[in-house]
Amino acid sequence: xIAKTRHISDTKNxxxxxxxxxxxxxxxxxxxxxxxxxxxxxxxxxxxxxVNCCQMVGKRIGPFFEQPIHATCSGTxxxxxxxxxxxxxxxxxxxxxxDFKDTFDPEVKTRTPDEIAxxxxxxxxxxxxxxxxxxxxxxxxxxxxxxQTDKPIHMILVNGIECEPYITAxxxxxxxxxxxxxxxxxxVMQAFNCKHAKICIKxxxxxxxxxxxxxxxxxxxxxxxLCLVGNYYPQGWEVEMIKNAEGIQLNTxxxxxxxxxxxxxxxxxxxxxxxxxxxxxVIKRFITITGDGIKFPKNFRVRVGTSIKELLPLCGxxxxxxxxxxxxxxxxxxxxxxxxxxxxxxxxxxxxxVLDKMDYVEEPCVRCGSCVLSCPVHLEPVQxxxxxxxxxxxxxxxxxxLKCIECGLCAYSCTSKIQVTDYIRKAKMIxxx
Amino acid sequence: MTIIKENAPHLRRKATVxxxxxxxxxxxxxTLVFSFVVYPLNTxxxxxxxxxxxxxxxxxxxxxxxxxxxxxxxxxxxxxFLYAYKGxxxxxxxxxxxxxxxxxxxxxxxxAPIYAVIMGALxxxxxxxxxxGGLGSNIFNPAAVGMVFxxxxxxxxxxxxxxxxxxxxxxxxxxxxxxxxxxxxxLASINNYSLLDMFLGRIPGAxxxxxxxxxxxGLVYLLIRRSADFRIVVSYLGTFxxxxxxxxxxxxxxxxxxxxxxxxxxxxxxxxxxxxxxFMLTDPVTSPINSPSRIIYGMVAAVATVFIRLFAALPxxxxxxxxxxxxxxxxxxxxxxxxxxxxxxxxxxMGLLIVIPSLVTFLAIFYGGVYNG
Numbered sequence: 001x002i003a004k005t006r007h008i009s010d011t012k013n014x015x016x017x018x019x020x021x022x023x024x025x026x027x028x029x030x031x032x033x034x035x036x037x038x039x040x041x042x043x044x045x046x047x048x049x050x051v052n053c054c055q056m057v058g059k060r061i062g063p064f065f066e067q068p069i070h071a072t073c074s075g076t077x078x079x080x081x082x083x084x085x086x087x088x089x090x091x092x093x094x095x096x097x098x099d100f101k102d103t104f105d106p107e108v109k110t111r112t113p114d115e116i117a118x119x120x121x122x123x124x125x126x127x128x129x130x131x132x133x134x135x136x137x138x139x140x141x142x143x144x145x146x147x148q149t150d151k152p153i154h155m156i157l158v159n160g161i162e163c164e165p166y167i168t169a170x171x172x173x174x175x176x177x178x179x180x181x182x183x184x185x186x187x188v189m190q191a192f193n194c195k196h197a198k199i200c201i202k203x204x205x206x207x208x209x210x211x212x213x214x215x216x217x218x219x220x221x222x223x224x225x226l227c228l229v230g231n232y233y234p235q236g237w238e239v240e241m242i243k244n245a246e247g248i249q250l251n252t253x254x255x256x257x258x259x260x261x262x263x264x265x266x267x268x269x270x271x272x273x274x275x276x277x278x279x280x281x282v283i284k285r286f287i288t289i290t291g292d293g294i295k296f297p298k299n300f301r302v303r304v305g306t307s308i309k310e311l312l313p314l315c316g317x318x319x320x321x322x323x324x325x326x327x328x329x330x331x332x333x334x335x336x337x338x339x340x341x342x343x344x345x346x347x348x349x350x351x352x353x354v355l356d357k358m359d360y361v362e363e364p365c366v367r368c369g370s371c372v373l374s375c376p377v378h379l380e381p382v383q384x385x386x387x388x389x390x391x392x393x394x395x396x397x398x399x400x401x402l403k404c405i406e407c408g409l410c411a412y413s414c415t416s417k418i419q420v421t422d423y424i425r426k427a428k429m430i431x432x433x
Numbered sequence: 434m435t436i437i438k439e440n441a442p443h444l445r446r447k448a449t450v451x452x453x454x455x456x457x458x459x460x461x462x463x464t465l466v467f468s469f470v471v472y473p474l475n476t477x478x479x480x481x482x483x484x485x486x487x488x489x490x491x492x493x494x495x496x497x498x499x500x501x502x503x504x505x506x507x508x509x510x511x512x513x514f515l516y517a518y519k520g521x522x523x524x525x526x527x528x529x530x531x532x533x534x535x536x537x538x539x540x541x542x543x544x545a546p547i548y549a550v551i552m553g554a555l556x557x558x559x560x561x562x563x564x565x566g567g568l569g570s571n572i573f574n575p576a577a578v579g580m581v582f583x584x585x586x587x588x589x590x591x592x593x594x595x596x597x598x599x600x601x602x603x604x605x606x607x608x609x610x611x612x613x614x615x616x617x618x619x620l621a622s623i624n625n626y627s628l629l630d631m632f633l634g635r636i637p638g639a640x641x642x643x644x645x646x647x648x649x650x651g652l653v654y655l656l657i658r659r660s661a662d663f664r665i666v667v668s669y670l671g672t673f674x675x676x677x678x679x680x681x682x683x684x685x686x687x688x689x690x691x692x693x694x695x696x697x698x699x700x701x702x703x704x705x706x707x708x709x710x711x712f713m714l715t716d717p718v719t720s721p722i723n724s725p726s727r728i729i730y731g732m733v734a735a736v737a738t739v740f741i742r743l744f745a746a747l748p749x750x751x752x753x754x755x756x757x758x759x760x761x762x763x764x765x766x767x768x769x770x771x772x773x774x775x776x777x778x779x780x781x782x783m784g785l786l787i788v789i790p791s792l793v794t795f796l797a798i799f800y801g802g803v804y805n806g
Contacts, residue, residue: 001448001452001453001658001659002660002661003659005446324435324436325434325435325436325437326437326439332442332444333442334442335443337438337439337441338438339436341436353443355443357437361523363523363525363568364568365569366568366717366718367569367718367720367722368450368453368717369662369722369727370448372722372723372724373723380723383766406441408442411442412442412445412446414446415450416449416450416569421440421442425440
């Protein structure tokens with residue numbers, strides 16, 4: 001089929017209307033010591049020491065920034081164990097035994113509305129930095145860096161699009177905590193001294209639309225609007241979202257702040273709300289456990305640091321256990337696959353998708369051009385693939401693979417079932433040399 | 434159950450190459466059936482021979498390509514055979530040559546001798562496809578290569594006038610096909626065949642490409658199923674209609690007996706324009722990879738068709754023009770300028786591809802004396 005692929009069967013009906021089950025008190029919690037951006041760490045506590053909930057127990061150190069590690073429950077520091085992180089790598093984790101008391105650290109304090117109204121942009125940036133807030137949509141880029149821009153911002157966009165198939169974590173968050181989203185957005189608007197904001201959702205999400213049409217009435221005069229955007233993939237990519245919401249086409253690599261726009265994920269918005277209102281880091285989040293390989297797909301609200309192994313039995317375990325499975329963290333188009341189900345929910349895990357392993361027969365490319373038509377950044381994946389096969393560095397550079405956002409549409413749309421995206425990844429590596 | 438690590442994306446679209454090829458076969462079916470009905474014996478012989486030769490060559494090629502390497506030990510023929518073929522044959526090894534064979538059957542003239550069919554099919558599949566590396570690597574359309582080769586070698590031995598129940602050769606036509614008349618410069622003879630007869634295929638010509646109704650059914654099916662790129666079909670037919678209209682108007686300027694729209698319809702319905710646009714130009718393997726290049730590719734093919742028809746010694750130019758366009762496709766895909774975005778340079782090129790040939794057509798007909806009548 002020679003056609004542009006925009007719509008992917010999104011399979012969200014598996015979990016979209018199910019309430020999130022609270023599973024917030026596991027026996028042990030695990031905190032990652034390193035991640036993709038920070039490869040070194042320091043720990044401030046000793047084995048056997050008691051920690052308070054939200055206490056800073058260590059620090060991740062990366063080349064550009066540092067991230068405090070906060071305990072997500074009160075209890076005892078048991079030791080360091082190795083588990084799989086969301087990036088698919090075996091990582092050191094701090095293991096904390098929960099004492100189920102939830103004694104909060106003295107740092108955690110509720111700010112009154114008057115106190116919040118007096119906060120300046122610098123103060124809010126400092127609060128967010130101390131709470132180690134990162135982009136919770138999956139990018140895990142530190143949020144405070146976004147706040148440090150000195151460009152004038154006239155529009156804040158909240159990304160509630162969640163264009164990847166299967167995932168419904170943000171969907172549930174938007175339905176269950178609309179006031180937190182709105183309050184977080186108000187604080188951000190206060191920080192940037194910005195008068196307009198839009199909450200972007202897919203136009204087919206009628207349930208979210210109904211909720212926010214109601215809620216926005218209570219925030220009259222705040223300049224917050226609801227914005228319905230397209231139903232296609234990758235609508236959630238910031239460039240596509242800004243194009244549809246604001247009509248501005250960003251150039252490759254251009255930051256949205258250049259155009260006076262700032263965009264945040266809805267989960268980040270709730271994180272900002274918690275940080276500003278209670279001075280509290282992210283300790284709980286929504287995740288979706290779904291896929292063909294799960295008996296009863298469900299949404300959960302869990303404490304950050306919960307092991308997936310405890311959640312799987314609550315979903316009835318695996319369906320068709322005789323078939324091989326693929327375990328995906330994040331969406332099925334861009335998410336990382338892990339070789340083991342021993343995974344820990346970190347701040348940025350939005351979903352666990354278990355799919356039956358499909359064996360596709362790779363045929364020779366017939367140059368149908370579906371990948372070229374589908375590519376959202378107007379690359380020619382098939383040409384890049386042929387260049388990678390011949391290892392022609394000059395040709396690869398000329399075809400500009402570094403523009404690729406790895407959305408996976410080239411491999412998805414391939415009629416010959418070739419893993420085109422893999423070749424593009426190789427091309428990116430070669431082009432960077 | 435084991436958990437397997439794989440790279441993103443983890444989902445795939447349902448559409449496959451096999452489905453696209455099956456679509457082309459389905460689209461070809463009405464025309465093939467109709468030519469069976471009209472010329473039972475000729476079609477059956479040509480069809481069986483070309484399918485047998487093309488699929489056979491493809492299978493031999495697969496065997497040669499996967500031959501067991503020499504390791505000093507003796508292996509029985511059965512072992513060697515299994516090594517070469519087991520797990521290496523996919524449905525595409527049958528469907529792709531079958532499509533080429535059916536297209537080749539339908540564009541061969543009804544009265545072509547058997548040795549022309551055999552040589553054409555062999556040359557087409559081997560030098561049109563297999564020497565380049567089989568499916569997906571060929572530059573030229575195998576059926577067009579075979580047809581052109583057979584025509585150049587054995588064209589003089591073709592018997593173009595085979596009478597059947599559907600169509601009897603009229604006395605007046607004993608001498609040329611519709612395009613043969615026009616190419617000979619006798620413009621008045623375009624009234625020898627009525628447009629309705631040409632639409633229904635009641636004219637001398639190839640086995641299948643004369644039945645416009647069944648071809649249009651196939652075209653509509655392919656476009657609905659999106660197994661053919663509509664850009665190629667539209668740009669090819671659009672440019673062809675435009676240039677032929679320019680030619681028709683120029684002829685009208687010289688000789689007001691000729692209706693330019695009749696001239697246009699005559700050219701559109703004769704020869705393989707519709708068939709080529711539907712089944713041969715749209716072959717994804719031999720067309721360029723991005724959409725602006727595909728539009729330019731269709732235009733190049735149309736310009737070549739019109740020029741060969743009007744100015745060259747040959748009456749029919751679709752087969753040649755497809756081969757020329759296939760060569761241009763490779764150039765269009767060069768990495769230095771291949772880009773899926775529409776730029777003003779590309780629009781300029783497309784404009785020039787219409788303006789210059791129109792001008793050449795007009796000058797050649799009006800002042801060059803291509804048609805004396």
